[in-house]
Amino acid sequence: MAGLNIAQAGILTTSQNVAGTSIEGYSRRSANVTMDSLAPNSLMHNGSSFAVEGFTRQYSSLLNGQLLNQQAKSSYSETLVQYTRTIDSLVADKSTGLNTAIGNFFNAVGAYAADPTNKAMAGAITGTANAVAQRMSGMSTLTTQLQSDARKGLVDTVAQANTLLPALASINQKIVNATSPGNTAPSADLLDERDRLLSQLQRLVGGQSLINSDGTATQLVAGMPLVERAIANKITINSDFEHVALTFNLQNGPDRGVLTTVQNLDSGQAGALLKIANEFVPSINRQLDTIALGLVKVANSAARTPAAIAAGTGTSLAIFGFKVGSSTYSSLAATDPTGGIPEITSDASMTAIYDSLASPANLLTASGLKASNFISIAPSNFLQYFTGAADGGDPLITSDKANTLQQLSTVFASSASNFVNDVGVQVATWKSNQKADSVVLTTLKSQRDSISGVSLDEEAANLLKYQQMYTASTKVLQAGNQMFNTLLSIMN
Known part of the structure; x- marks a missing residue:
């Protein structure tokens, strides 16, 4: 039965990995197997015992930050x-x-x-x-x-960013809920979605992305937070189109925000558009x-x-x-x-x-x-x-x-x-x-893919391995069943 469970977990992760190849930012999953008394659900401490301890999201925080x-x-x-x-x-x-x-x-x-x-x-x-x-x-x-x-592009960029900020705050809240008592860790899908949103925000407005100890994300621009866990602020454009501003404390109501001007953006699409409109063209x-x-x-x-x-x-x-x-x-x-x-x-x-x-x-x-x-x-x-x-x-x-x-x-x-x-x-x-x-960027993506990316050839080999393991475990159970049936027949 342990073999069947391990094979089934392996087939599950393989199917997820194959499906994830078409999803941007997907991180490869793998099943973790423990043996002997290290297995948390083991009933045998003096022989061979196997169990699926959990699933690992193949991920490098250092590479992801870079x-x-x-x-x-x-x-x-x-x-x-x-x-x-x-x-x-x-x-x-x-x-x-x-x-x-x-x-x-x-x-x-x-x-x-x-x-x-x-x-x-x-x-x-x-x-x-x-x-x-x-x-x-x-x-x-x-x-x-x-x-x-450039100014029209800036308006569109800010509008896109403002749709992503509450989405990231929502994911942060789901991550917090998933780490509450009774849950060991948030799902890998939540973490992937968190990183996808951070990636899109970086392309749009730049800044600094931080991963907190509880798995939530904080997005900063010029040292000021766009998203802080479950709180999302708002980006606006000054009437002179020379600066962008952040509206804080929106959690207290849409009319109670505090407007703070960001003097400059030195990265992201918004930063480039500001430079064109306010420096290059003038x-x-x-x-x-x-x-x-x-x-x-x-x-x-x-x-x-x-x-x-x-x-x-x-x-x-x-x-x-x-x-x-x-x-x-x-x-x-x-x-x-x-x-x-x-x-x-x-x-x-x-x-x-x-x-x-x-x-x-x-x-x-x-x-x-x-x-x-x-x-x-x-x-x-x-x-x-x-x-x-x-x-x-x-x-x-x-x-x-x-x-x-x-x-x-x-x-x-x-x-x-x-x-x-x-x-x-x-x-x-x-x-x-x-x-x-x-x-x-290409080099960093290649390095990330070497850790988190999915190789269809590798997954095909894993699928064959897990299928053979599943078949072998099934045959062991069949042989045991036949043995017990034979013993019962003799006793009868």
């Missing part, structure tokens, strides 16, 4: 690469990149400087200016869409805004007299501008209500503009003078490059001014190259991190 942490890192880097793939390819493409269009514009200005009376050369300025505006608009639209997608926009302001400043100054520039008055010829509502702005003199920007003479001038845009006191972008509103207002009638458009008089942009403008091409080429390099280096770094994280 795997959970790595899942958060991998999800973080994978999300960064996934969301920035499009903008990386667009920026790096010379046929669609902003730096190529800016280079063509200054080349057209240089060609015009050699022959300022040539109307075709003037027309080339308009054509290349339109291309710059189109590239700038396309890039701004893409960054706006990227930020919008940095790109500042660089684009800097280039747009610089182009308006230098290109439009080429056709203005020093007196007009000093007075901050309008210009008789403008190449670039900003369309804000129904108004078009093309003057950025220091006397403007927006505060203006300094003269651009070197890379340091562009850096100064970039730094000033980060200041809360900056009124330029707040007034709508930014890359998303950047347009080309170069005249489509090429005669307007000259005084007396009807008969084509003197050029409004002289050869000297065109040369001065063309000499600034290196400044803008440097700014455009820095923009391309910054985006490319950042995305390349994230791609490299993703590959490294993927390798580490």
Whole structure:
């Protein structure tokens, strides 16, 4: 009978293991067999006695903790690469990149400087200016869409996490109930479900997963608990989309929660989306805004007299501008209500503009003078490059001014190259991190599977072994039955 029980327990665990191969996070089970007087239900202390002591969940807490942490890192880097793939390819493409269009514009200005009376050369300025505006608009639209997608993704991520938090708290309560007096330990299915929920939370919001001594789980973010045993808190998103917050003490009622802001998340999908929306995209926009302001400043100054520039008055010829509502702005003199920007003479001038845009006191972008509103207002009638458009008089942009403008091409080429390099280096770094994280995650999964994973070949061999054991035990019982029947027949 002991043999039959052992074989039956082995067949049971084998069937569970085979069925568990299709379940993510399933941990292999095995039956524990004791012998002689060590068997807790043994009636014989001086011979051979066997019994099934219980079932073991093949599990490594060390590997599981490492795997959970790595899942958060991998999800973080994978999300960064996934969301920035499009903008990386667009920026790096010379046929669609902003730096190529800016280079063509200054080349057209240089060609015009050699022959300022040539109307075709003037027309080339308009054509290349339109291309710059189109590239700038396309890039701004893409960054706006990227930020919008990141924020929508953050909302979805938080919503998913908020459905998992009470589920984990419920599993924790079931684990506590299973370890109450009369029960030796929670079932392996509860523990597997606990780990699956922790894995999903790590992918979504990262943080730290702790397994308590009673088998329950605690999920922390920035040192604050999302789930503490049977208590689940709630994640919310601040109205500025720059931070997430945790609402605590929900066990006292949904309207009695205490809101605490989490300053940053450095892992998980939510952490990556916050970084894209609040760091990566704003940095790109500042660089684009800097280039747009610089182009308006230098290109439009080429056709203005020093007196007009000093007075901050309008210009008789403008190449670039900003369309804000129904108004078009093309003057950025220091006397403007927006505060203006300094003269651009070197890379340091562009850096100064970039730094000033980060200041809360900056009124330029707040007034709508930014890359998303950047347009080309170069005249489509090429005669307007000259005084007396009807008969084509003197050029409004002289050869000297065109040369001065063309000499600034290196400044803008440097700014455009820095923009391309910054985006490319950042995305390349994230791609490299993703590959490294993927390798580490694969290695940890392989190590976990070597302990907790199910091998169908091994289970097939075990099934055959237990079947033979069951058959042998049955034959022993049959032989005993025949023996007793024979003895009874003799006695009768």
